Structure formats: structure tokens, C-alpha cells
Amino acid sequence: MVRRQRSIVSLATLAVVVTSVYITGCTSLFDRIADTVLANEVRSDDREPPHTAHAIMASGDRVQMVGGQGEGLSCSLPLGAQMLAFDSDERKHGSKVPAPIALQMRQACAFHDYCYRHGNATYGYSQADCDFMLQQQAFRLCKFINESSTVGDCETNARKVTLGVRLGGFGSFKRARAFENENASTFFEFDPYPVRARSVRVVRIADAPGQWVRAGIHKKAAYHFDIRPSGSLVHVMGWRKAGGVVCTSFELPGSYGAINGPPMVVRDEGKGEDWFVWWKRAELTSTEGHFALLPPGRATRRDWVEAAGGFVVPLKTLEGCGEKTPWSNDGDTPGRSPVAFLASHEALKFSELHPVRGLNTPGILRLIGLSAHSCDREMKDLSPCLVDVVFDTTQRKFHGDTAKPTMYRAQNPSTRPQDQPLDGCDLNAIQQKPKKNAVAHDRYRNYVASPFVVTHEDRPCLIWLWRGSPGQGAGYESGATVRRYAIGKTRSDVAIHLGDMALSEFPETWEPSFITDAGSASPTFVSFVKDKKRFNLVAKTAIAVGKQSPTVPLKCLRNVDPSWLQRPPAMVPDKYNASRSYIVLTRVCLDLAANLPSAPNAALEVKVATLTDGNCPEGASETTTFDAFFYDFAELDEPKLDPSFHSNPEEAKKAPLGRFAERVRGGQMVLADITGDHVPDLVQIAQLPDSLGFRAAVLVGRIDKSAGLRFGVLEAVDRPAGQ
Numbered sequence: 001m002v003r004r005q006r007s008i009v010s011l012a013t014l015a016v017v018v019t020s021v022y023i024t025g026c027t028s029l030f031d032r033i034a035d036t037v038l039a040n041e042v043r044s045d046d047r048e049p050p051h052t053a054h055a056i057m058a059s060g061d062r063v064q065m066v067g068g069q070g071e072g073l074s075c076s077l078p079l080g081a082q083m084l085a086f087d088s089d090e091r092k093h094g095s096k097v098p099a100p101i102a103l104q105m106r107q108a109c110a111f112h113d114y115c116y117r118h119g120n121a122t123y124g125y126s127q128a129d130c131d132f133m134l135q136q137q138a139f140r141l142c143k144f145i146n147e148s149s150t151v152g153d154c155e156t157n158a159r160k161v162t163l164g165v166r167l168g169g170f171g172s173f174k175r176a177r178a179f180e181n182e183n184a185s186t187f188f189e190f191d192p193y194p195v196r197a198r199s200v201r202v203v204r205i206a207d208a209p210g211q212w213v214r215a216g217i218h219k220k221a222a223y224h225f226d227i228r229p230s231g232s233l234v235h236v237m238g239w240r241k242a243g244g245v246v247c248t249s250f251e252l253p254g255s256y257g258a259i260n261g262p263p264m265v266v267r268d269e270g271k272g273e274d275w276f277v278w279w280k281r282a283e284l285t286s287t288e289g290h291f292a293l294l295p296p297g298r299a300t301r302r303d304w305v306e307a308a309g310g311f312v313v314p315l316k317t318l319e320g321c322g323e324k325t326p327w328s329n330d331g332d333t334p335g336r337s338p339v340a341f342l343a344s345h346e347a348l349k350f351s352e353l354h355p356v357r358g359l360n361t362p363g364i365l366r367l368i369g370l371s372a373h374s375c376d377r378e379m380k381d382l383s384p385c386l387v388d389v390v391f392d393t394t395q396r397k398f399h400g401d402t403a404k405p406t407m408y409r410a411q412n413p414s415t416r417p418q419d420q421p422l423d424g425c426d427l428n429a430i431q432q433k434p435k436k437n438a439v440a441h442d443r444y445r446n447y448v449a450s451p452f453v454v455t456h457e458d459r460p461c462l463i464w465l466w467r468g469s470p471g472q473g474a475g476y477e478s479g480a481t482v483r484r485y486a487i488g489k490t491r492s493d494v495a496i497h498l499g500d501m502a503l504s505e506f507p508e509t510w511e512p513s514f515i516t517d518a519g520s521a522s523p524t525f526v527s528f529v530k531d532k533k534r535f536n537l538v539a540k541t542a543i544a545v546g547k548q549s550p551t552v553p554l555k556c557l558r559n560v561d562p563s564w565l566q567r568p569p570a571m572v573p574d575k576y577n578a579s580r581s582y583i584v585l586t587r588v589c590l591d592l593a594a595n596l597p598s599a600p601n602a603a604l605e606v607k608v609a610t611l612t613d614g615n616c617p618e619g620a621s622e623t624t625t626f627d628a629f630f631y632d633f634a635e636l637d638e639p640k641l642d643p644s645f646h647s648n649p650e651e652a653k654k655a656p657l658g659r660f661a662e663r664v665r666g667g668q669m670v671l672a673d674i675t676g677d678h679v680p681d682l683v684q685i686a687q688l689p690d691s692l693g694f695r696a697a698v699l700v701g702r703i704d705k706s707a708g709l710r711f712g713v714l715e716a717v718d719r720p721a722g723q
Contacts (some may be wrong), residue, residue, distance in 0.1 A: 017623050046285040048135035049144040049372050051351040053111040054450030056189040057235045059205040059672035060267030060274050060678060061359055064514050069117050069190035070530035070565035072509030075102035075109035077164040099473030104145055106448040110139035112165060118188035121176035121666035123197040133196065135162040140252050159599060159657040176666035177658035186667040188568045192352045193259050193284060200227045202262045203685055205672035206274035208238045209326045216241050219676030221298065222522030223684055225262045230254045230636045236326050237696060239674065253310035257282055258289060266355040268393065270362025273297060276328055279353060287372060288347045293391060294340040300327045303340035339394035344404055350387045358455035364399060365391040366429065368453055368460050368710045382443045383411050386462055386495045388487050408488045408495035442470055448510060461486040463518060479504050481544045501542035501640050504549055514571045516581065516614060524614055534559040539614060549639030556609045556616035563587055566606060570671045575678045582607040582709040588665035604629035610708040624700065624711065630664050631694045633686055679703050683710055691720040
């Protein structure tokens with residue numbers, strides 16, 4: 001209690017000092033405060049920009065997911081801090097990038113927003129972890145944007161950004177074990193390199209082992225990765241069509257030369273086969289690394305060894321599951337070639353990648369992203385590149401005659417005939433030659449938000465938002481430019497510029513958003529607009545630069561309780577009707593009046609809204625409650641904490657409820673096809689503490705051609721004891 005009072009006093013004292021800074025306009029005083037309060041941050045002695053936070057999907061299905069709890073993405077600097085703490089510095093040093101600091105640092109601030117809202121439930125991040133990463137990323141951005149700035153200047157600016165955001169949002173950090181929904185952290189996987197996490201637990205839905213499917217198990221299985229820097233535990237869970245669950249576990253070693261993280265699920269659309277793809281980056285201070293690829297449906301033990309780079313240790317089966325070996329006995333047969341493979345051991349100039357979906361190219365896996373560095377510094381062109389990563393799974397190597405990804409410069413053409421049609425990913429668009437000596441000082445704005453991946457015919461495109469006018473960055477808070485590029489026609493070409501579009505009156509509070517009609521000339525962005533008591537769904541269509549587009553309210557979700565946004569909403573297409581898609585929201589209702597120590601209870605509520613041709617009229621949504629979804633997710637004999645950890649007996653009594661809340665409301669809810677009918681199902685899996693015991697719940701999705709997407713209990717599954 002004394003410690004809490006001291007904290008309040010310290011904040012009050014700091015607030016008085018900062019107020020004096022506002023009144024006097026003394027930037028140097030703000031510098032001294034930041035350098036004193038945050039003096040011990042370790043600088044990054046590299047020029048590697050930070051990575052962009054993005055939604056990391058659990059399956060190869062066509063699912064969009066947005067986090068952030070409907071509160072927008074921005075630098076929450078206190079009123080006046082930007083002008084008084086930074087503007088005079090830019091005038092003094094003659095900065096080449098005179099945009100507001102909140103725009104320059106938006107990439108780091110977006111990561112920080114995700115971290116405050118989802119970091120505790122997803123990675124176990126504390127508020128100190130989030131603030132540390134903000135300061136570190138702000139320093140890297142400073143050096144990335146202003147190469148001539150000194151280390152000292154960038155350290156001070158990074159500290160000022162961190163201090164400003166902490167003052168503007170110090171009470172906004174959310175905990176997984178909070179009792180109230182509005183204060184709760186929920187699962188949203190956004191960090192591709194969770195190096196500060198002691199352990200990370202994620203679920204991937206992919207092809208079940210082939211021998212399982214032949215034995216009557218559903219086509220897809222859940223792969224639960226429990227990841228630490230030293231290695232990973234992999235728990236595989238499948239559902240029998242006749243009822244029951246089968247499980248197995250094994251251990252993978254960590255690699256000394258790579259960040260240990262979870263795989264992406266990339267689908268060979270031509271064959272419909274899922275592959276686990278690890279981008280094993282060596283460290284955050286460089287882009288050196290290699291890929292490891294493995295098809296879980298036909299992988300043998302030898303393949304897992306090949307992908308992991310070391311011995312695979314089988315473990316005791318999960319409690320309450322029927323044990324079943326996840327690989328065939330021919331894994332070590334002499335003369336049998338593995339199907340898993342490794343690729344590339346060099347610096348590749350990119351950070352994060354995104355799977356490409358929708359290409360009918362059997363035997364080919366494709367990923368795409370933006371380069372973290374310029375493609376050709378010799379031309380003094382700082383434009384980013386579209387990074388095209390293509391694997392030939394039959395030849396077990398990069399596709400074609402190159403041993404690395406292909407880079408396509410995303411050069412903004414200087415001229416283009418005004419009557420040239422640009423219809424989405426139109427491959428007939430004029431391809432421009434790169435303009436020499438074109439220096440893009442605003443290049444950092446390409447990374448403030450994750451791009452959307454679009455496919456057209458046999459070619460992937462990238463769409464991303466760019467905020468603010470060139471140079472000064474005016475209007476960055478209220479509108480955005482939509483940048484659109486396709487990969488070049490040949491490997492020696494630059495990227496094909498498809499024409500920029502405008503999103504007028506599209507404030508930062510409307511991000512992140514879903515995208516619809518992404519392959520058309522005018523993609524539409526669907527956003528959640530939230531205040532304290534409700535949220536609404538709106539659509540905004542990108543149009544020609546310089547014109548205004550109307551904001552279209554979607555009436556199916558109007559004045560809805562904002563607790564529905566605590567867990568990340570998802571959007572999926574209809575497999576029967578290309579003009580129809582569904583927004584799926586879930587909410588966990590905790591029984592806070594549980595008579596502890598009896599088992600706490602919770603119900604799952606699912607809300608589905610139907611969009612048809614971009615319209616979502618009133619009544620086009622349905623809510624269903626599943627009272628027994630979290631059956632057995634609570635443990636009566638769950639390990640109790642020492643009462644001395646709590647300040648009073650009532651707090652100790654509620655501790656099990658807090659852990660239960662973390663498991664159910666803060667757990668990973670996956671929307672993916674389990675049964676193999678191309679309709680998404682809902683699944684949530686939780687590992688019980690200090691054991692190999694698991695709890696799993698599944699709702700099967702079905703599409704009624706008139707009513708749309710609905711969910712029901714997987715009735716064929718008769719859970720064994722403890723499941």
C-alpha cells in the first residue's frame with residue numbers, strides 16, 4: 001500500500017513538472033526530464049528499423065482479424081507535448097522530415113497500443129515490457145528516418161516519446177486477469193518476434209497427420225506450440241468423426257542461430273495442402289536468417305527433425321486423450337527422402353512476411369511483404385520493395401533459378417496518362433522505369449500499418465495505408481492514402497504501380513480495419529467506431545485522390561455494447577456466394593458471483609453479422625449463447641498461490657477466478673475450418689496449469705443459404721473424462 005502511495009506521489013510530481021514545461025515552452029527542460037526518468041535504456045547500435053505489428057493468423061483459411069479493441073492506433077501524446085517537446089528541436093537541427101513526431105513514431109506507437117491491450121494475455125508482457133519496446137523501437141525509427149541525427153539526439157527523442165505516451169496513457173494497460181471486461185487484456189497475436197516473452201503459447205490449425213485422417217479423424221488438427229527461447233513443446237490434438245479426441249506431444253529443440261518462434265500456416269492452394277513455414281531470423285539487429293518448411297499432414301519424425309534442426313523428443317501423451325502417434329513408421333526408412341527442407345542463410349533485407357492466398361499454383365508456396373531497407377541505395381532511391389518469396393515444394397528450394405526472394409521496387413511513377421484504366425490488380429497498367437535520384441524521405445510511412453495481401457489471376461498485390469501529405473505530413477490524423485502495387489511482370493522489372501486512392505475522413509481511431517472488394521479499383525475499408533458506451537460499424541470506399549467519399553453506416557451492428565470488441569473480431573467469406581461475407585464477434589460472460597472455491601463459470605456469446613454486396617442492413621446479425629462452451633475449463637484443485645502474495649483474504653479468494661478469466665476470456669479463440677467442409681468453425685484450447693492437461697471446445701460452422709453462417713456444438717464429439 002505504501003508503494004502504491006509513493007507511485008501516485010511520483011506521478012503527481014511529474015505531472016507538475018510537465019505542466020511547467022507546457023507553460024514555459026522550455027523544450028530543453030522536457031529533454032532533461034526524459035533523459036533523467038528513462039536514462040537507463042540500452043541503445044540499439046544498429047540501423048535496423050523496427051518490425052510492424054500485424055495480425056498473425058492461425059490457419060491457411062481466408063480469415064481477416066483485427067485487434068486493438070476498437071480504440072484506434074496512434075501516439076497518445078498529451079495535448080501540447082508534440083509542439084513543445086519536439087517542434088523546436090526540428091527547427092534547430094534542420095530536420096529533413098518536419099512531420100509531427102506522432103506521425104514519425106506511429107509504427108512504434110501502434111505496436112505499443114497492441115501491447116497495452118493484448119500483450120499481457122498473449123505474451124505475458126508487462127507494462128514495463130511494452131514501454132521498453134516502445135523506447136527501443138522509437139530509437140530505431142529515429143535513426144531510420146534521420147540518418148544524420150546523432151545517437152544522443154535519437155536517445156533523447158525516444159525517451160520523450162516514451163515519456164509522453166506513458167503520461168498520455170499510463171492508466172490504459174490491460175491485464176489478462178482483470179475481472180471487468182473493459183480492463184481486460186485478450187489474445188491477439190501481433191508480434192512476430194516475441195523475444196521479451198518467457199514463453200508463448202499459440203494454436204495453429206493445419207492438416208492432421210495423414211494416418212490420423214485415414215483412421216477416421218477430422219481433416220484438420222490443432223497444433224499447440226508452447227515456445228521458449230530454449231525450445232518448444234508441440235501438443236497435437238485431433239477430433240474423431242465418431243466422437244472423442246486424440247492427442248500426442250513432442251519436444252523440438254531451440255536453435256542457437258535463430259529467434260525461436262511459431263510458424264506461419266501457408267497453403268498450397270493448388271493441392272490444398274498446409275505447410276508450416278518458419279522464418280528463422282537470426283536477431284532483431286539484422287535481417288539474416290533462413291526458412292524451414294514442413295507439411296504436417298505427411299511429415300514424418302525425420303521431417304520434424306529436419307525442420308527443427310535437431311532431435312525431436314516424444315513426450316507423455318496429454319492427459320485425458322487417446323494417444324496416437326503423429327507420424328508414420330517409415331520416417332526413418334533408409335533411402336526415403338524427407339519432404340521438409342531449409343532455404344537461405346543470408347541477409348534478405350526484410351522483416352515480416354504474409355502468406356499469399358488464392359493462387360492456383362500446385363506445388364508452390366508464396367509469401368509477400370515490404371522490404372525493411374531500400375532496394376538499391378546506389379541509385380539513391382529509398383523506395384521500399386515488394387519482397388516476393390516463392391518456394392517449390394517438389395524441388396524443395398526457392399522457385400526458379402534464384403536462391404533468394406525477388407525484390408520489386410515500389411517506385412511511385414512520376415507520370416502516368418490520366419486516362420489509363422487501373423482496375424484493381426490490372427496487369428496492363430503502365431509499368432514505369434525507376435526515376436534516378438528520387439529520394440523518398442517519407443519512406444517510414446510505408447510501415448506504420450500492416451499491408452493487405454490481394455491476389456488477382458496469378459499475381460499477388462499489396463495494399464497499404466499512407467498517412468499525411470508529403471513532407472509536412474498534414475492531415476495524417478484524419479485521412480489516408482491507399483497505396484497499391486503488384487509484383488513486376490518479370491524478375492528484372494520494378495513493381496507495377498496500380499494508382500493511389502484516397503480515404504478522406506478516415507481518422508486514426510478507425511484503424512485497424514477489414515478490407516472488402518480488395519481486388520477492385522475501389523477497395524472498401526470496414527471499421528469499428530467506438531465510444532465509451534457503444535460502437536458502430538462503418539464502411540469507407542477508397543476513391544480518386546482529391547475527392548471525398550461518403551461514410552456508410554452499416555446498420556446490422558448499431559449502438560452495440562463495446563465489450564464485443566475486447567476479443568478480436570474476424571471476417572470470413574461465404575463459400576457459396578462471393579458477394580457475401582461475415583463478421584464474427586465473440587464475448588465471454590464471466591460469473592463474477594461464483595461461490596468460490598466452487599468452480600467458476602463462464603458463457604460464450606457469438607454474434608454474426610452478414611454483409612451482402614458491402615451492405616449490412618438492420619436485422620442482418622444474430623447472437624447465440626453457449627452456456628457449456630467452457631465446460632471443465634476450471635480446475636477445483638488448481639494450484640493455490642501463497643496467501644502472503646495478496647494484501648487481504650478476499651483478494652486471495654478471487655485469485656482462482658482471475659486465472660480462470662485469463663484462460664477463457666484471455667485465451668486464443670480460433671476461427672478456422674476443422675471438419676474439412678470449407679466452412680469456418682470456432683475452437684478454443686487451453687492448457688491447464690502445471691500439467692499436460694488440456695481443455696478444448698469446438699463449435700461447428702454451417703452456412704444456411706438463406707440465414708448465412710451459424711454455429712452449433714460439435715455433437716459427434718463425446719469428450720473423454722477430463723476433456
